[in-house]
Amino acid sequence: MCRVRVAAVSYLNTIPFIYGIERSGFFPYADIYLYPPAECADAISSGRADIALIPVAEIPSISNIKIIGGHCISATDNVRTVVLLSESPVSEIKRIYLDPHSRTSVRLVKILAKEYWKIIPEWIDLTDYESVTPSEGDGFVLIGDKVFDYETKFRQKYDLSHEWYKYTGLPFVFAAWVANNSVPETAVADLEKALDYGIKNIENAVNQDRRIDRKTAYKYLTENIDFNFDNDKRESMRLFFRKLEKLEEKTGPG
DSSP states (O other): OOOEEEEEEOSGGGHHHHHHHHHSSSOTTEEEEEEOHHHHHHHHHTTSOSEEEEEGGGGGGOSSEEEEEEEEEEESSOOSSEEEEESSOGGGOOEEEEOTTOHHHHHHHHHIIIIIIOOOOEEEEOSOGGGOOOOTTEEEEEEGGGHHHHTTSSSEEEEHHHHHHHHHSSOEEEEEEEEETTSOHHHHHHHHHHHHHHHHTHHHHHHTOOSSOHHHHHHIIIIIOEEEOOHHHHHHHHHHHHHHHHHHHHHOOO
C-alpha cells in the first residue's frame, strides 16, 4: 500500500483523531501533518495531502474531493473553543476582529451577525491579539486552545455553536474529513477504524497531551465536542452551505 498523506488540525479537539491514527495500528501507511484549520484546506486543494480534516466552509470551493466517513468535529450546543468575546452586549458591538485560522468561524459569525443578531459591524482581520487593546464596541472571534486563556477576561462571551443552535435548532459542524477522488476506499476504511479507536480511547489520548490539564481536556472532548457525523450534522452542514452561498452573493468570499 502506498503512503497516504493526512492533514489534520493541530488543536485539542483533534487529539482522539491523531491518537487513533498514530497508535491504533489500523492505518500504518499514513503520514500525518498538523496545521491550523485553514492550512489543512490549502494542503488538500494544492495536492500536498491526500486526506484532510478541513473547515466545512472550504468544502464547496475545492474541486475533486469527496466527504468521507462518519466522523467530524462538531458541537450539539456549546463548543467552548469558537467564541465571540466582547466587553459589550452583541447588540452594541461595532467592530469584530476575526481570527484568521478558521475560515468557517469567520463565515459563521458573519451569518449570525446578519441573520440572527441583526448587526452590521466593521470586520477587521486579527493577526495579533496581543497588539489590540479592547474597548467598548469591540468583539473578538477567537478559536482553538487559546480560548481557554481568554474566555474569562471579557464580560460577554458568545459561543458560536450555541448561537447557531439557538438560531437553527441544529448542531454545528466545524470540520469534516475529505479525500481526493483518487484515494482508495481501503484507505478510507482504515482511517475510519483508526478514528473509531481514538474516540473510544479519549482518556488515553488526553494522557499523552500536555496543553491543558487532563480533567479539563477530557471534559471538553466528551461534553463539548461531538465526533459523530450523523444525519442532523449533515443537514446542518447543508443549511450552512446555503446560507454561505447567499452571504457570498452579497459580500463576496471572505
